[in-house]
Amino acid sequence: MLRLLESFGMDDLQAAVKQALKLGSIGLDAVKHLVLCLVETRPPESRSRCISLPAKGTGLDDLGYQLSGPDDGGGSMTSEPEILLSHNLKTQKLPTFRREYEKVARQCACEGLDHVQFLTRLVELELIDRECWMVERRIKAAKFPATKSLDSFDFKAIPRLNKMQVLELARCEWVDPRENVIALGPSRTGKTHVALGLGLAACQKVINVGFTTAAALVNELMEARDERRLLRVQKQMANVKLLIIEELGFVPLSKTGAELLFELISLRYERGATLITSNLPFDKWT
Numbered sequence: 001m002l003r004l005l006e007s008f009g010m011d012d013l014q015a016a017v018k019q020a021l022k023l024g025s026i027g028l029d030a031v032k033h034l035v036l037c038l039v040e041t042r043p044p045e046s047r048s049r050c051i052s053l054p055a056k057g058t059g060l061d062d063l064g065y066q067l068s069g070p071d072d073g074g075g076s077m078t079s080e081p082e083i084l085l086s087h088n089l090k091t092q093k094l095p096t097f098r099r100e101y102e103k104v105a106r107q108c109a110c111e112g113l114d115h116v117q118f119l120t121r122l123v124e125l126e127l128i129d130r131e132c133w134m135v136e137r138r139i140k141a142a143k144f145p146a147t148k149s150l151d152s153f154d155f156k157a158i159p160r161l162n163k164m165q166v167l168e169l170a171r172c173e174w175v176d177p178r179e180n181v182i183a184l185g186p187s188r189t190g191k192t193h194v195a196l197g198l199g200l201a202a203c204q205k206v207i208n209v210g211f212t213t214a215a216a217l218v219n220e221l222m223e224a225r226d227e228r229r230l231l232r233v234q235k236q237m238a239n240v241k242l243l244i245i246e247e248l249g250f251v252p253l254s255k256t257g258a259e260l261l262f263e264l265i266s267l268r269y270e271r272g273a274t275l276i277t278s279n280l281p282f283d284k285w286t
Contacts, residue, residue, distance in 0.1 A: 016032075020034055086098055096126040104122055107121075108121065138207070138208065142210060143210070145211070149201075150166065150201065158189055161189070166194055166197075169181060172242075175207055177273075178271065178273050180273060181273075181274075182277075183195065183275070195211075195244050202241075208240055209240070210244065211244045211246070212245060214246065215253075217264075218258075222257060230260075234267055237264055239272070243268065243272060243274050243275070244276075244277075245274065246277050247277065248277065
């Protein structure tokens with residue numbers, strides 16, 4: 001019974017033992033079942049091999065159940081090893097293992113695969129789900145105004161845009177070296193779609209991405225300065241692996257706002273990659 005401490009806390013185990021003693025049994029199966037029910041906040045299973053509903057007049061109606069031996073003839077809905085396995089998988093944060101192991105086991109049995117191949121399939125499923133979850137989390141954290149991929153971009157509508165160069169950027173090999181990209185052009189030339197597509201491609205490679213407009217970023221920096229939390233916000237922005245700043249030059253910035261934006265870009269130099277889109281002509285940048 002002490003081995004149960006490897007999976008359960010002392011308080012839960014003590015409560016289960018007291019409950020078992022109150023019901024007149026100190027069997028290991030009974031204690032294991034009760035502690036699982038306590039941890040998972042559910043009532044004991046009425047047809048478990050160690051728990052059964054009391055008959056009327058037993059004096060245990062206030063408890064709702066009583067302990068019985070393994071030969072009570074009540075059958076079993078879920079075996080103790082399966083309950084314990086499910087609990088341990090939940091504790092170890094292996095939701096795909098917990099959800100899929102029975103189905104995969106049946107498939108492997110039908111195909112005549114051994115335990116190593118069974119575990120390999122489960123691990124692959126867990127890794128795939130984790131990667132999808134991490135990508136979804138990155139996309140949500142990036143705060144894209146819309147989710148757009150380069151697959152849906154019409155390169156033929158903008159023949160001047162170098163498709164091969166954009167697809168090369170989508171490989172994100174410029175992010176780790178902390179290089180910067182500037183996309184210039186008038187309105188309705190696909191800059192935002194390309195920026196969103198590159199940001200999505202980075203998220204799919206599990207890269208930390210932030211997306212904002214220049215005006216929104218400056219407002220955030222000015223509010224942070226007024227509230228005396230500018231250093232914290234600057235540090236957060238500086239640590240984003242890829243920061244996408246949209247519409248620089250679209251809205252005029254105040255002198256203070258421009259200085260705060262320049263300071264942030266300077267802080268990010270050689271610390272993170274930055275992608276800027278702007279409708280300003282090239283000579284304004286030079």
